[in-house]
Amino acid sequence: MRKGENSEGTTTVASGGSPGTATNTNLMGASNKPTSLKKLAQHLGLNPATVSVVLNDVPGRNIPQATRDRIKAAAKELNYQPSLLARSLRNRRTLTIGILVPELGDGYHTQVMSGIGDHLIDSGYFYFTAHHRHRKNLVEEYGQMLINRGAEAMITIDTALEHPYSIPVVAVAGHRPISGVTNVLLDHRFAAELTLSHLYSLGHREIAFMRGQPFSSDSDERWQHLVQAAREIKIKVDPDLTLQLDRDTTSPELGYPAIQRLLSVGKYFSALVCFNDISAIGAIRALQDLGMNVPGDVSVIGFDDIRSASFHNPRLTTIRQPLINMGRIAAQCVLNRLHGTEGYREQIVVEPELMVRESTGVVCTSPSTVRTRENKKSTKSGDSRGDV
C-alpha cells in the first residue's frame, strides 16, 4: 500500500553513491540497500544507540515519549528492518535451530519435519535444514555447518550421530545414547507386541518379516523387539521368511523386489510384517501383481501410518507413529533446554498405536486352495510393471 511513499523515502536517503551494478540487474525499482540503524539515526539527528534502545523498548531508560514517537515514526517511514545477522552476532542469539535429516521429500521424515516446523515457527524460531542421504561424512559436515551458521540447537531425524555436540541436540528416532543428546523414540517393544498380537489373534502363525535397511536407525531396534515379541508369543521367526531391505530409496519400489525374492523361496506364510508403510505398499502391489489377494491370501501390516496409508487400497493396517507429534515434542524439548525450562533428558518415549484397517484379516482356513506354487509361477510372467 505505502509502496510509493516508501520508495520516495528510500531514494531520498539511500543515495550513498554506490554503483551497485550487480544488484541493479536483479531488481527493478526497489531500493538498493536496506536502511541501517546508523542511517536512521543520522536521519533523525540522534545516536544509533538511542534509536536502538527505543525500538527495542529497553526498560530502565528514560527517553521522552515525544522522541520515542518520532523515532518509531521514522523507522516506519524509512521501513527500517533490523539486520538479524548483526543482532545475532552481538547478542549471541540466532533464534535458529538446525535440522538434520536423511532426505527431503519423503513421507516419514516430512511428517516429523512438519511437526517441528510448526512448533518452531510458532515460537519465533527459524531453522536450517540439511539432508545427508545417510552418508557419514555429510552428517558430520552438515552438522558442523549448522553450528557454524549459528544454530543454537539441533534436531536430527533418523540420523546416526557419532559424538556429543556443543549445543543441545534432540534426535528423533536416533537410538544411540550420546551424552547431551535427547532421544525421542517410539516404544518399539510395545509396537512389536501390538503387531504380533494383532496377527496372532487373527490366527496367523506363519509370518514373514521384513527388516529395515541397515542405515535406518530404527531398523535394528524394531527388529530386536519383533524377535523378542515373537518368542514370547511363540511365533517362529523363520530365516527363510525374513527378508532384508537394502535399497536406499523412499519409494514403494522398496518393497517390490523383496516380495519377489520372498515368494521365490516357496514357503507358505499367511502374513507379512513390513518395515514401514512405504514398503508395505510396494509389497502389496507386488503380491497383487503376482495374483494374490491382500488380505485374502496374505495379511500385510505396515509401520508409521503415513498419510496415504489410510487411503491406500486396501487401507493399510499399520502401527501408527505419532510423527507430527514427535516432531512437536522434539521442537518443544529443544526449546525447553535452550530456555533452561527443562534439564537434559536422555530420552522421551512416545507410544505407538495399532490402526486396524483392511490389509489384515483372519487367516485363510484352507491353506491349500489359496497358495500353490503353480499360482505363483503362472502369474509371474506377463506383468507389465514398466512404469514403476
Add this chain to the structure above:
Amino acid sequence: MRKGENSEGTTTVASGGSPGTATNTNLMGASNKPTSLKKLAQHLGLNPATVSVVLNDVPGRNIPQATRDRIKAAAKELNYQPSLLARSLRNRRTLTIGILVPELGDGYHTQVMSGIGDHLIDSGYFYFTAHHRHRKNLVEEYGQMLINRGAEAMITIDTALEHPYSIPVVAVAGHRPISGVTNVLLDHRFAAELTLSHLYSLGHREIAFMRGQPFSSDSDERWQHLVQAAREIKIKVDPDLTLQLDRDTTSPELGYPAIQRLLSVGKYFSALVCFNDISAIGAIRALQDLGMNVPGDVSVIGFDDIRSASFHNPRLTTIRQPLINMGRIAAQCVLNRLHGTEGYREQIVVEPELMVRESTGVVCTSPSTVRTRENKKSTKSGDSRGDV
C-alpha cells in the same frame, strides 16, 4: 581430543565473570566457547588479520610457507571454525536462500523442496524454510523475515506474492507476473490437452471436473485451460458435474466429500478429472466405497504424479509434473541470477507428461451394465473383508 587444553584456554580468557548457568545444564564436558579468530591468533602470537589471510588463501599476500603451515596446524589443533555469522556480516554474503512454502509435509511441495534442497546444498548454499498456510499476512511476514535474516534470494512454492522484492525471487507455480519474480510453471495448456484428449480417445464424453481450492495458485490457471481445451475438443463442461474443492488440507480426505456431493446430483458421467493426485486418491476411495469400480464405472485421472500415484491401487493415470526437476530449475535459476550468470527471466515453462496407468479405461459401452465391466482387478469389491 584436546578438550582439556581447550577449556583451560577458555577459563583463562573468557573469565568475564558470567554465571553461564543455562549453558552448563545443556552439555556435559564440551568446551563452552568455540575458538575465535582472535584467540587463535593470540595463541599463535600473530595478528588475527594474518591468520584470516592465510586461512582464506587470499591471493597476492606473501606469507612464508612456514607460517602458513603453522597457522593451519594450529587451526586444526584448536578446531577453529569460523563464525559464518560474522563473516556474512562483513562480506554481505550469507550463502543462504529463503524458501517460502504453504505447508510442510505434503507430497507436492516436498518433492519440489527436495529438488531445491539438493541443488542448493550441492552449490554450497543453505536455506531457511517457512510455511505460511496460505495466510496472506504470514506470507508477508515470513518473506520479510527471510530477508532480514540475510536470505540472498527467495524461492516460493505455490505462494501468492503481492509485490516485488528487493532480492531475486523465483516462484514455482506462482502465476502472477511480478517484476523481479521468475515464474517456474507448467505448460497448463498442454496439460489440459493431454488430459482431455486421453479421456476423449477412450470414448469419454460426459466428464466431471474438480476445481482446485481458490488459494492454490495453480487452480485458476489449470481450470481455464481445461475449459478451453474442452471447448476445442468439443466436450461439454457441465456445471452440475463440476465441483469445487475448498478444504485446506493435503490429505486425500480432500476428494472424498466432493465425490459424495457429486454423486448426489445423480447425473451420469464416465470420467472424472481431479485437481491433483491426492484428491484423486480420495475420490477413488469414495467411488469404491459407494460401490463403483475404477476404471470400470468411472475413469479417474489425477495431476502431479506424486510418489504414491504409481503404487496406488489402481495405479493412477495422471499428468506428471516434473516436480523435483522444477525445484532444481528454480534453484539453478536463483543461483544464476545471484551470480549474474543469467539475467532476469519472467518465466520458465516446463512440460507435463501423461502417465497412462490403470485408473482410466475405455468408456463403458452399455451404461446399464456398468458394474459388469469387471476385469483383472476383480478382487477389490468382493473380497473377504466382511468376514473379519
Add this chain to the structure above:
DNA sequence: AACGTTGATGCAATCGTTTGTCTTACTTTC
C-alpha cells in the same frame, strides 16, 4: 651511504547492532 625493494606482519576500519557507562544541562531541595 642513501635508497628502493621485497618479505612478513601489524593496524585499524568496517559490517549493523546492543549495552554499560558518561556527559551535559536542567531541576530540585535544603
Add this chain to the structure above:
DNA sequence: GAAAGTAAGACAAACGATTGCATCAACGTT
C-alpha cells in the same frame, strides 16, 4: 546558592571476521 538528583542522550566497546594500507626490518643496488 551549592549540593544533589534526574532527564535525555551521546560515547565507545564489544560480537567475529575481512581487507586495504602502513610499518619495519633486512637486503641488494648504485
